[in-house]
Amino acid sequence: MSDTKCSESIVDGECCCNCIHQVRISCHPTNGKGKFDKIKVGQGSILELMGYGCKVCQLFGGDDNKDAIMFMDKKHGMCELHYPKDIKKENEEN
Numbered sequence: 071m072s073d074t075k076c077s078e079s080i081v082d083g084e085c086c087c088n089c090i091h092q093v094r095i096s097c098h099p100t101n102g103k104g105k106f107d108k109i110k111v112g113q114g115s116i117l118e119l120m121g122y123g124c125k126v127c128q129l130f131g132g133d134d135n136k137d138a139i140m141f142m143d144k145k146h147g148m149c150e151l152h153y154p155k156d157i158k159k160e161n162e163e164n
């Protein structure tokens with residue numbers, strides 16, 4: 071078992087938080103500031119965490135999704151496309 075195993079995992083330590091597909095999403099100062107903005111989330115400093123993104127949707131939908139991420143409000147979770155960060159690290163070292 072890797073040292074990155076998640077204590078909130080339901081699958082033997084594997085979790086979105088230790089998957090290569092997860093990224094952090096930062097706030098932006100202009101979010102929600104427009105007069106007609108309907109979306110009122112993510113306003114703040116770029117150093118402030120807004121949520122999490124999952125890049126796994128890039129694997130589907132062809133070119134339309136090749137640079138897409140899906141927003142997640144939670145750090146922890148699981149899906150069948152989980153790929154542990156420590157495996158990627160081992161592969162990069164070889």
Ligand SMILES: [Zn+2]
Nearest residue numbers: 076085087146
């Ligand atoms: Zn986790």
